[in-house]
Amino acid sequence: QVHFIQSGAEVKRPGASVKISCKAFGYSFSSHLLHWVRRAPGRSLEWVGWINSDYGVTKYSPKFQDRVTINSESSANTAYLDLRSLTVDDTATYYCAAGTTKGRGAFDLWGPGTVITVSS
Amino acid sequence: VMTQTPLSSPVALGQSASISCRSSQGLVHSDGGTYLSWLHQRPGQPPRLLIYKISNRFSGVPDRFSGAGAGTEFTLKISRVETEDVGVYFCMQSTHFPITFGQGTRLEIK
Numbered sequence: 001q002v003h004f005i006q007s008g009a010e011v012k013r014p015g016a017s018v019k020i021s022c023k024a025f026g027y028s029f030s031s032h033l034l035h036w037v038r039r040a041p042g043r044s045l046e047w048v049g050w051i052n053s054d055y056g057v058t059k060y061s062p063k064f065q066d067r068v069t070i071n072s073e074s075s076a077n078t079a080y081l082d083l084r085s086l087t088v089d090d091t092a093t094y095y096c097a098a099g100t101t102k103g104r105g106a107f108d109l110w111g112p113g114t115v116i117t118v119s120s
Numbered sequence: 121v122m123t124q125t126p127l128s129s130p131v132a133l134g135q136s137a138s139i140s141c142r143s144s145q146g147l148v149h150s151d152g153g154t155y156l157s158w159l160h161q162r163p164g165q166p167p168r169l170l171i172y173k174i175s176n177r178f179s180g181v182p183d184r185f186s187g188a189g190a191g192t193e194f195t196l197k198i199s200r201v202e203t204e205d206v207g208v209y210f211c212m213q214s215t216h217f218p219i220t221f222g223q224g225t226r227l228e229i230k
Binding site: 035037044045046059061063106108112113 | 173219
């Protein structure tokens with residue numbers, strides 16, 4: 001069965017960095033774009049960026065452009081989100097997502113989420 | 121910018137609910153497609169896809185859910201609301217960069 005497994009919850013201090021992972025099972029990362037989306041408490045969903053693992057191409061939201069890196073290990077079918085200079089506003093659940101069957105923008109596969117808490 | 125209304129929708133079981141999503145610019149892509157999706161998120165769960173490209177119901181989604189619209193105005197309608205429908209509904213556009221979401225509409229049973 002196709003699914004994602006994400007790494008466990010993280011607690012960080014302001015100014016720190018965090019790196020979380022998303023591993024695919026029953027599905028090849030290189031097939032489609034892999035997106036990262038977050039949802040802060042009481043807020044809406046927010047798109048962070050995507051990676052095309054086949055070509056190593058990434059695209060980031062302007063909001064995160066200066067402090068985010070998305071990369072992947074094709075052999076491990078795993079993608080990573082690296083977020084730097086954390087602030088309390090980065091406290092959120094971070095999801096990996098992909099559109100595997102219906103094309104652009106149809107995110108039909110989601111990971112369970114990784115909670116990142118930023119607190120002093 | 122994607123603007124959803126209402127932000128909260130109390131609905132009686134068996135009744136209908138309608139959620140609007142307005143985009144600040146047209147969502148027709150240069151390839152002719154309109155990339156407007158609807159997602160549903162229950163507490164403690166990841167979002168799940170309901171509707172893609174305005175009106176296409178994703179597999180396994182009950183036909184009580186329907187999407188419509190064009191240009192900048194889109195609607196999700198839920199007929200015969202059931203208890204499992206509670207949660208937050210989001211519209212999402214992926215025509216323009218960056219991908220953006222509506223604020224979310226919380227559906228609750230009254």
